[in-house]
Amino acid sequence: MxxxxxxxxxxxxxxxxxxxxxxxxxxxxxxxxxxxxxxxxxxxxxxxxxxxxxxxxxxxxxxxxxxxxxxxxxxxxxxxxxKATNFKEYAHTWVEQHRTSKGKPLAPRTKAENLRMLSNGLSFFNPYSLTDIDAPLVRKWHAQRCKNAGATTAGNEARVLKAILQTAVNDDVLEKNPVPGELTRSKTGKEHHAPTTGELKRILDHLEGQWRVAVLIAAFGGLRAGELSALERRDIEVRNGRVVIRVTKQAQWLDGEWIVKPPKSVDGVRFVTLPEWITPDVETHLRRNVGQFPNCRVFVPRRGAKYVSTATLGRVLHKAMADAGIDAPIHWHDLRHFFGTNLAKSGVGIKELQAALGHGTPAASLSYLEQEHGLTAELANRLPRLDDSSSLIVFPRKATA
Structure with a gap:
């Protein structure tokens, strides 16, 4: 054949x-x-x-x-x-099912914030399927979003978009993530900073009552705004002339109602000891303005609200700054940065700084050390000068045969 x-x-x-x-x-x-x-x-x-x-x-x-x-x-x-998966359907499923790096579901506030982004800026992608989203389309959206809402908002939304589409890559729906990395780092350029000691003193001179005590605890105890709002009388006691605060919860305004939850991380549950010179201010406030029952709130909001909001604290701070003639980009959370940076200046170790701030990881506390340029200058001054032979360290050489 x-x-x-x-x-x-x-x-x-x-x-x-x-x-x-x-x-x-x-x-x-x-x-x-x-x-x-x-x-x-x-x-x-x-x-x-x-x-x-x-x-x-x-x-x-x-x-x-x-x-x-x-x-x-x-x-x-x-x-x-x-058929390509619709972005809107996939994104909302992602918010419901996404887990953090520790395997936990998204916190209620983070979940609500992500849903808000999907309803606002990221709704631009709702008509598209996942496979139709490419880098040019993302860049076009980002440019429009920067113009309409600002670079910071656009950057925050781009980070969420990148996380959603990265999950699509892991699910083999997309070949690669179409969100350019530089878009997630967008900033407005308006930096805010911790107040100086002089600025803080001038701010305190224009505050009295509970607001003065609130600023003192935030600046010299490092409490977050939500942790400050949730404080009750039983959380504060005086030991050996010093005020000791037990931080176990925080209050947050979420979806039209107040919720009380544990601090931001497990390490956020902590004891905070204030400097001794603050004790008279705190004792006077507890005696005059706080009820005698253990569950009485330390800071009482006005107009019948349940807790003091971050916006209220911000308005109090900015009014005091205006009265003191301070024109600087300082926000309420910068009082916590004042606490962290001054601890870093004092030379505490990273573990002590992490415990004092209630951070879950050393990386979050390390930023205070990196931002404190005074530490870098101090260490640089310890190095020997080449024009000064007396400061050089001479190592003896081994004798050769």
């Missing part, structure tokens, strides 16, 4: 005609994903499609061969199951 002749094609190189084996056309290509899985990509009627991911390359090859057989038979149709 005669063997079937292999089809060949002719080609010419430098005037010499040769023959080569005709390449067999295959339908679709195999693609290895970052997860190690495989999928089949193919074109049909001018549109590109991709199959779900397979754990094994041979499974993907069998799927490709089956698709090729259907195409040759004329029965291959665009699969409805490969």
């Amino acid at each position: 005669a063997r079937r002749k292999t089809p060949t094609v002719e080609y010419t190189i430098n005037g010499v005609t040769r023959e080569r084996k005709k390449r067999t056309e295959t339908f679709g290509t195999l693609e290895m994903l970052k997860s190690g899985k495989w999928r089949v990509k193919y074109y049909l009627n001018g549109h590109r499609y991709a199959t779900p991911a397979f754990d094994d390359k041979m499974e993907a090859e069998r799927c490709r061969a089956a698709l090729e057989a259907e195409r040759r038979a004329g029965t291959l149709k665009p699969p409805a199951a490969i």
Whole structure:
């Protein structure tokens, strides 16, 4: 029986005609994903499609061969199951199911903030499928968002968008994340800083009553605004002439109601000891303005509100700054930065700084050390001068035979 002749094609190189084996056309290509899985990509009627991911390359090859057989038979149709996922549906599912690096669900406030972003700036992507979102589209949205809402808002929303689409990459829905990294670092350039000792003294001179005590506790105890609002009489006691505050909870305004929850991290539950010279101010405030029951709130809001909001604290601070003639970008949270930076100046270690601030990781506390340029200058001054031979350290050399 005669063997079937292999089809060949002719080609010419430098005037010499040769023959080569005709390449067999295959339908679709195999693609290895970052997860190690495989999928089949193919074109049909001018549109590109991709199959779900397979754990094994041979499974993907069998799927490709089956698709090729259907195409040759004329029965291959665009699969409805490969329709691109809508961004709006995927993003809202992401908010509900996303877990932090520690495996915990998103905090209520973080979840509400993400949903707010999806309803505002990120609603631009609602009509699009995930596969239709590319870098040029993201850059176009970011430019418009910077113009309408500011660079900081655009950067915050870009970070959430990048996190959502990164999950889509991990789910093998997208090949790569289309959000450029530089867009997530957008800032307005309006930096705020911790007040100086002189500025803080002038602010305190224009405050009295509970607001003066609130500023003292925030600046010399490092309490967050929510932790300050949730303080009760039983959380404060005087030991050996010093005020000791037990921080166990914080109050937050969320979705039109106040919620009381544990501090931002597990390490946020802590004891804070204030300087001795603050004790008279705190004792006077407790005696005059706070009820005698253990659950009486230390700081009472006006107009019948349940807790003192961060906005109220900010207005109190800015009014005192205006009365003192201070025109500086200082916000209420910067009082906590005053506490952290001054601890860093005093030379405390990273572990002590982390415990005092109630940070969950040393990295958060390390920023106070990195931002404190005075420490860097002090350490630099300890290095020897090259023009002063007396400051050089001479190491003896080993004797050679």
